[in-house]
Amino acid sequence: MKTHPSLRIYQVLLFLLACVPCAIPYRYPPNPVFPSELAAYGFCALIIMAAATLPSNSRRTGPPLASWPWLALAGVLAIQIVVMPVIYWSERTIPMSYMIGAALTVWSLSLARDEHGLGPLAVALAWGLLIGALFNTGLSIPQIIHVQQSGSGLVFGNIGQKNMYGHYLAWGLAAAAWLGATRRLQGWAFWVLAIWLSLSMAWCGSRSIFMYAGAWAVFGTILYVTARGDNRRFAVLLAGSAVLIIAMQFVAPLINHLAQSALHATNEVPTGLDRLDSNGARRLVEWQKALIAFRENPILGVGWGAYGAQSVRLQVIPEFAKVVEPVLFTHCHNSLLNLMAETGIVGAFVVVVPILLAFLGIWRRRHDPVAMFGTALVLVSILHSLVEYPLWYFHFFGPFSLMLFLMYDGTPGRGLSSMQTRIGGLFAGVVTLGLGIAGLVYYLQVYPIIDSTSKVKENERRIKILEGMRKNPFLDYFAEYGLSNFVVANRSDMGWKLGIVAQLDRLHPYPGQLSDEAIMRALMGDQQMAHQRMREAVYSFPDSLGYYRHEIERFPNEPAVKALLVDVEAGEKMYGKQPYNPDDEGDDD
Numbered sequence: 001m002k003t004h005p006s007l008r009i010y011q012v013l014l015f016l017l018a019c020v021p022c023a024i025p026y027r028y029p030p031n032p033v034f035p036s037e038l039a040a041y042g043f044c045a046l047i048i049m050a051a052a053t054l055p056s057n058s059r060r061t062g063p064p065l066a067s068w069p070w071l072a073l074a075g076v077l078a079i080q081i082v083v084m085p086v087i088y089w090s091e092r093t094i095p096m097s098y099m100i101g102a103a104l105t106v107w108s109l110s111l112a113r114d115e116h117g118l119g120p121l122a123v124a125l126a127w128g129l130l131i132g133a134l135f136n137t138g139l140s141i142p143q144i145i146h147v148q149q150s151g152s153g154l155v156f157g158n159i160g161q162k163n164m165y166g167h168y169l170a171w172g173l174a175a176a177a178w179l180g181a182t183r184r185l186q187g188w189a190f191w192v193l194a195i196w197l198s199l200s201m202a203w204c205g206s207r208s209i210f211m212y213a214g215a216w217a218v219f220g221t222i223l224y225v226t227a228r229g230d231n232r233r234f235a236v237l238l239a240g241s242a243v244l245i246i247a248m249q250f251v252a253p254l255i256n257h258l259a260q261s262a263l264h265a266t267n268e269v270p271t272g273l274d275r276l277d278s279n280g281a282r283r284l285v286e287w288q289k290a291l292i293a294f295r296e297n298p299i300l301g302v303g304w305g306a307y308g309a310q311s312v313r314l315q316v317i318p319e320f321a322k323v324v325e326p327v328l329f330t331h332c333h334n335s336l337l338n339l340m341a342e343t344g345i346v347g348a349f350v351v352v353v354p355i356l357l358a359f360l361g362i363w364r365r366r367h368d369p370v371a372m373f374g375t376a377l378v379l380v381s382i383l384h385s386l387v388e389y390p391l392w393y394f395h396f397f398g399p400f401s402l403m404l405f406l407m408y409d410g411t412p413g414r415g416l417s418s419m420q421t422r423i424g425g426l427f428a429g430v431v432t433l434g435l436g437i438a439g440l441v442y443y444l445q446v447y448p449i450i451d452s453t454s455k456v457k458e459n460e461r462r463i464k465i466l467e468g469m470r471k472n473p474f475l476d477y478f479a480e481y482g483l484s485n486f487v488v489a490n491r492s493d494m495g496w497k498l499g500i501v502a503q504l505d506r507l508h509p510y511p512g513q514l515s516d517e518a519i520m521r522a523l524m525g526d527q528q529m530a531h532q533r534m535r536e537a538v539y540s541f542p543d544s545l546g547y548y549r550h551e552i553e554r555f556p557n558e559p560a561v562k563a564l565l566v567d568v569e570a571g572e573k574m575y576g577k578q579p580y581n582p583d584d585e586g587d588d589d
Contacts, residue, residue: 006053007116010109011124013050014402017043018128021395022168023135025158028447030478033160037394038439041098044105044398045432051108051425054115054418062415064110065354066405067103072350074099076343077304084303087507088480089473091305098394101432102401108425109402110411118370122406123184125399126175126373133172134193136165137200144203144269148260151267155204166206166272167390170380171399173197173241174216178373181234190237198244202252207272211383213245219379223372230369238376249273282325283333283387289314290332293341301344307332308508310341312540321539324575328540330508331392335385355382358408365408374406442475450482459486480504484512489519489551498524505533511541515548522560534564538571545571546580 021040027033063071074096081092112121136157143155156165173194180190201209220239224232249271256269268274293302293310302310308330315321332338340348358378365371381390381400390396416424446469449462463486469479480500487497498520501513514537521530537548548568555561572578 004055004115006050006055006112007120009050009053010047010112010116010121013043013047014121014124015128015131017047017402018125018399019132019135021398022132022157022159027160029450030446030481031443033393033395034439034443037098038436038443040395040398041101041439042433042436044101045429045436047429048101048104048108048425048432049429051111051429052422054111054422056422057115057418059114060415060417061111061114061421062412063103063107064405064409064411066358066401066408066410067106067110069351069354070099070103070106070401073343073347074103076300076347076350079346080300080303080343083300087303087306087503088477090475090477091303091507093473095304097432097435098397101435102394102398104425104428104432105398106401106405107421108429109405110409111421111425113409114411118406118409122370122373123179123182125402125406126179126184129168129171129175129377129399130179130193133169133175133197136168137196140165140200140203145259145263145265147269148256148263148265148267155269162204163206163208163384163388164390164393164396166201166204166209167380167384167396169197169201169204170209170212171377173201173245174238174373174376174380177237177241178234178369178376180237182230182369191240194237194241194244195248198241198248199252199255201245202248202271202273203269205270205272205275207275207278208384208387209245209272211386212380213242215379215383216242216376219376223366227366227372229367231367231372234369234372234376281323282329285320285323286311286329286332287334287337289320290334290337290341294337294344297341297344299344300346301340301342304342305330306507307338307341309506312509312514312536315540316535321574324542328508328510331389333388335389335391338389355404358404361408361410370406371408374403374408377403378407438474442469442472442478445469446475446478446482450478450485452486462486477507481508484516487513487516489516489523491523494520494523509536509540511537511544511547514541515544515551518564519551519555519561522564523555523558525560527560527563530560530564531567534567535570538567542571542575543578545575545578547578550580550582 017040020043021036024036024039026035077092077096086092109121136159139157140155143153147153147155154162156162159165159168176185176190176193176197179185180187216238220235220242224235224239227235250273252271253268260266289311290307292314293307308328311329311332332341336348336352339351362371362375378400381396381403384390391400445465449465452459452462463483466479466482469475472479480503483500484504487501489497498517501517504510504513505517514533518530518533518537521533534548538545545568549565552561552564552568
């Protein structure tokens with residue numbers, strides 16, 4: 001029987017979605033991972049459009065259950081727009097675009113499932129994850145050598161963060177196990193690849209991989225006892241992968257020693273086991289802050305993307321202030337708690353309940369190989385989300401939404417006709433792709449002008465362009481973030497400057513913007529807010545204490561500004577004096 005061209009189109013796009021975005025190394029401000037997100041969003045747009053290539057049939061189909069959490073969450077953000085102040089429109093328009101894009105992609109995949117079955121679609125996704133993981137591990141080899149030779153640096157492939165890298169490698173390892181279990185990858189090849197991927201996971205130094213190993217060991221054991229055929233083989237390979245993940249924590253140091261001898265190096269590449277005793281107290285602090293923010297705003301939360309300001313506001317509490325990690329926590333590092341803090345019980349309910357229902361349905365689908373593959377992948381993302389926020393990035397969220405559909409592919413029996421879904425898919429895909437293209441154009445416009453230069457005329461040009469972007473609903477935050485890099489706290493143009501940094505401090509307060517606002521508030525006579533902002537800066541970013549002191553000492557004839565030294569001196573007493581580096585203005589941008 002001849003294969004319909006639409007199947008090949010879906011397979012190619014799923015393969016590319018799984019491997020290309022995480023292979024992109026291009027990282028520039030204002031959003032270093034936006035190229036990867038944009039690539040994933042573009043492939044999702046093409047998957048949505050692919051619905052138009054499906055053959056006509058008599059079925060009527062609505063959005064599958066796996067689409068509804070993201071449609072509902074987009075609806076919660078729409079409610080927030082109506083009932084809450086909108087600090088920046090881009091903090092609504094971009095995430096809503098991602099959520100709706102993911103929901104429509106899942107819907108398109110459900111249409112392809114109806115026509116071709118999930119098996120061949122899952123195979124394409126699995127090969128994409130495996131090839132993408134192997135590509136990243138190849139790129140990690142020079143990083144490993146660099147760490148051994150210099151004693152500094154991280155191992156993260158092209159993904160930019162070791163825990164995200166470990167997450168992606170776990171997806172690749174689960175894909176290898178499933179391909180091996182379904183005899184699309186020979187047994188010897190699976191074990192060779194599994195050993196290499198597990199070893200690479202050890203070298204990345206992520207501690208989250210221990211959770212994946214534990215979950216897979218339990219899941220594999222239960223699956224082995226209750227299933228048969230391909231799923232029983234998958235259970236064996238998945239449990240074997242879990243054992244390899246742990247074993248390689250002990251093997252990696254031995255290989256390190258051999259490599260050190262060959263390279264005449266003396267530095268270790270730390271494994272997750274080496275980092276088990278690393279300080280994780282700041283995560284516990286952020287979780288407590290998220291619960292406080294949730295209790296204060298239980299229905300709809302503080303607003304999407306606004307947790308960073310809550311984190312800084314609450315850091316002045318003494319028991320929190322003593323736990324130091326000098327970075328802005330724009331996320332509390334627990335996706336459930338962050339969801340509760342930013343969207344309240346309503347937002348958490350519409351996401352968590354469908355995912356729980358999907359997990360409750362696993363038992364009934366334990367003989368379905370695709371569902372078990374999806375479960376292994378989803379477990380990785382859910383567990384990582386309990387200690388970080390991988391799904392806040394579309395190159396992880398987009399594939400995850402499809403994995404959740406593999407795990408639970410329930411679809412309502414009534415909905416749009418075949419013709420309506422094909423035309424609707426084409427239209428929705430074109431709109432989605434258009435948004436992606438617009439995002440690329442905006443990004444190319446913003447990133448070259450985001451920072452100030454030593455040339456006055458060039459700075460004036462950049463400011464003029466950024467000013468014109470402030471009213472763009474997809475760019476307003478990034479434009480004002482860029483403008484803040486041109487702000488110098490003084491009495492000149494104080495209204496304009498304060499309007500920029502004060503707005504930013506309501507959402508993502510960085511040390512430079514906080515100190516600028518504190519100084520200008522003091523110059524205006526708003527001493528209470530000035531001290532509040534300076535205290536927030538001191539206790540949230542104590543490594544910038546030298547910078548704060550330097551900025552305040554620029555105003556020897558302004559008593560109100562000099563009074564802010566009280567807050568800085570309190571920080572110096574708690575944390576010790578910090579040096580001031582004039583090449584680092586403390587913005588932590």
